[in-house]
Amino acid sequence: MVSEGMAGIVNSSLILQFNIKEVVLVRDKYVCGYCGERGNTVDHIIPKSKGGETSLNNCVCACMRCNNEKADLKLEEFLKRKL
Numbered sequence: 001m002v003s004e005g006m007a008g009i010v011n012s013s014l015i016l017q018f019n020i021k022e023v024v025l026v027r028d029k030y031v032c033g034y035c036g037e038r039g040n041t042v043d044h045i046i047p048k049s050k051g052g053e054t055s056l057n058n059c060v061c062a063c064m065r066c067n068n069e070k071a072d073l074k075l076e077e078f079l080k081r082k083l
Contacts, residue, residue, distance in 0.1 A: 020054060028061035034070070034082070039063045047072040 024042045032039035043062035046052030049072045062070070070078040 020056065020059060023056065024059045025061050027056070031061060032063040032066055033060035034062060034066040034078070037063045037065075039066075041067045043067045043070060045075050047074065050074060 021042045025040070028039065030039055031037075033043075039061040041062050041064055042059050043066070044052045044054065045058050045060055048054065052058050069081075073081070
C-alpha cells in the first residue's frame with residue numbers, strides 16, 4: 001500500500017492508511033482534471049477494468065459529468081471524444 005501511495009510509514013511500527021478519495025480531492029483542490037469545473041468524484045485515469053490501479057498516480061479529481069462521460073475509456077480515447 002505504501003508503494004501505491006495509499007499508505008505512509010509513520011515509524012518502524014506504524015503505517016497510516018489514507019482515504020484515497022479525500023487525498024485526491026484535496027490534492028487537486030476539488031477541480032476536475034478534465035474540464036476545470038468543480039469536481040467531487042475521483043476517476044481512474046487508466047480504468048480499473050483495463051488494469052489501472054487505485055493509486056495517487058492513477059487517480060484524478062473529476063466532476064460527475066466528465067466521470068460519467070469517460071466511464072471506462074482510456075484517457076486518450078476520452079480526450080478524442082471531448083474535442
